[in-house]
Amino acid sequence: MNVLLDHLPEFRDGFLGTIALTAASAALALVLGILMAGFRVSPVPPLRAFGTAWVTLLRNTPLTLLFLVAFFVVPLILFPGISPFVLATLALGFYTSSFVCEAVRSGISTVPLGQAEAARSIGMTFMQTLRMIVLPQATRTVIPPLSSIFIALTKNSAIAGAFSNTELFNVSKLLSDKGFAIGWIFLWIALAYLVITFTISGVFRLLERRLEVAR
Amino acid sequence: MTASVLYDAPGPKAKVRNRVYAVVGSLAILGLLVFAVLRLDAKGQLNPELWDILNYANVRTNILNGVLTTLQVFAVAAVLSLVLGVLLAVGRLSDHKPVRWLATGFIELFRAIPLLITIYALWVLFLSYQSELGFTGEGTQFWALVIGLTVYNGSVQAEVLRAGINAVPKGQREAAYAIGMRKTQVMTTVLMPQAIRAMLPTIISQLVVTLKDTSLGFVITYEELLYTLRLMAQNTTINEQDTYLPLIVAGGVIYVAMCLALSALANWIERRGRRAKTGIAVAEAGQAVTAGDAMGAIDGATTPGPVDKTG
Numbered sequence: 001m002n003v004l005l006d007h008l009p010e011f012r013d014g015f016l017g018t019i020a021l022t023a024a025s026a027a028l029a030l031v032l033g034i035l036m037a038g039f040r041v042s043p044v045p046p047l048r049a050f051g052t053a054w055v056t057l058l059r060n061t062p063l064t065l066l067f068l069v070a071f072f073v074v075p076l077i078l079f080p081g082i083s084p085f086v087l088a089t090l091a092l093g094f095y096t097s098s099f100v101c102e103a104v105r106s107g108i109s110t111v112p113l114g115q116a117e118a119a120r121s122i123g124m125t126f127m128q129t130l131r132m133i134v135l136p137q138a139t140r141t142v143i144p145p146l147s148s149i150f151i152a153l154t155k156n157s158a159i160a161g162a163f164s165n166t167e168l169f170n171v172s173k174l175l176s177d178k179g180f181a182i183g184w185i186f187l188w189i190a191l192a193y194l195v196i197t198f199t200i201s202g203v204f205r206l207l208e209r210r211l212e213v214a215r
Numbered sequence: 216m217t218a219s220v221l222y223d224a225p226g227p228k229a230k231v232r233n234r235v236y237a238v239v240g241s242l243a244i245l246g247l248l249v250f251a252v253l254r255l256d257a258k259g260q261l262n263p264e265l266w267d268i269l270n271y272a273n274v275r276t277n278i279l280n281g282v283l284t285t286l287q288v289f290a291v292a293a294v295l296s297l298v299l300g301v302l303l304a305v306g307r308l309s310d311h312k313p314v315r316w317l318a319t320g321f322i323e324l325f326r327a328i329p330l331l332i333t334i335y336a337l338w339v340l341f342l343s344y345q346s347e348l349g350f351t352g353e354g355t356q357f358w359a360l361v362i363g364l365t366v367y368n369g370s371v372q373a374e375v376l377r378a379g380i381n382a383v384p385k386g387q388r389e390a391a392y393a394i395g396m397r398k399t400q401v402m403t404t405v406l407m408p409q410a411i412r413a414m415l416p417t418i419i420s421q422l423v424v425t426l427k428d429t430s431l432g433f434v435i436t437y438e439e440l441l442y443t444l445r446l447m448a449q450n451t452t453i454n455e456q457d458t459y460l461p462l463i464v465a466g467g468v469i470y471v472a473m474c475l476a477l478s479a480l481a482n483w484i485e486r487r488g489r490r491a492k493t494g495i496a497v498a499e500a501g502q503a504v505t506a507g508d509a510m511g512a513i514d515g516a517t518t519p520g521p522v523d524k525t526g
Contacts, residue, residue, distance in 0.1 A: 047236070056471075056475070065467055073459060077254045077255060
């Protein structure tokens, strides 16, 4: 109990750090994931191949390895001295984008065939069909898997703490290094994660209800 | 096919246009790759000497040892998590309220907490009671990692199995009771085998997650593959440069190969299962990788059957 009260600022910083990291990488993952899903269903073979390679590679690599890449290889390619927050966001965002891509792609496949056929028959192009007819309808089916992907992302963000980001895992590590009982720290941190994940699933359930339409 | 829904078989005009897109797209992707390679080259990361370290015998032995320890952790954690998964699934479906609550609480708690934090907490706990528990040397890290992986993946596997058990047609259970089987017999001889069979692709996909997560041992300084790679990269300097790039590339190839081999097994079983006419649909192999990572995803996402396909 005392651990929490005595170190409220640390816990608060960690909590906010986890939220910031999750939000930033969720945004990146969403953009990249939808782009890659677009690539994977496009009529252009090289783009399809790129999308497939992207998903296969990122889904089968441990996130921890991606963190190593982000912290030791990316600065070589871009510029040295990028903040750890940006690097962690890159690693988390790229990793999660492969799951978002697959969710969006399977969402696209649930849109009835006739919808796309109708769109094409009135002369819409691939991009128009995708943007105005298919993706809006796919959104509905994509929301439940997206919710679980973002919850997973929240939990995965803990790894960033091991790479000198201030977030919840980092805080628990610091405090247990100072000799506080790990049991209590564990409990408070678990509670903090529960708050975040329940919020996410709540927001998504709300979205789901909002977007619900009889088909 | 998803692809063919969105566009017609291309005519002459569309073919030309697609070819233009193909060229432009390829050039853009190639451009990014070339940029990365040029930058790495400018930093001297592509020097042959740097990559030559992969030819050294002791580097290779180290990598091999890393792979072996990773597989060792994976093997123990996989077996234990499956055992725990079965126990928890049975517990969750128990007729006794306290058992049900206990199993549900356990599953929900460990699925909600980041695995890394569970592993770390176990490690700290084990370190402080090292002598009482009889751990020596690497035993502390090994068991922290294995038990962490077991409680997390066991919880996820339990949910997968529960979905599988619920998917067994009700008549099976009723028929089993009707011929006088006891509860335990119904579970072990009728429900479990069918559930495991139907869920095998998902179970194996979750094992891929387990395999990937062994790399979390890195954080608690357990000498599995990733930690070995990092240690070597830090300690081996050539031309005053650490050797992260070659070692990370080598490690990445190994991890991807191991995971792809396991997923291939899952896909093969899925395809085989779909041919069989048991009346219970086999779950899709791909789904668990996302769902398993997440809390509360199992209930909807991996329920086997035609729900997803006809929708």
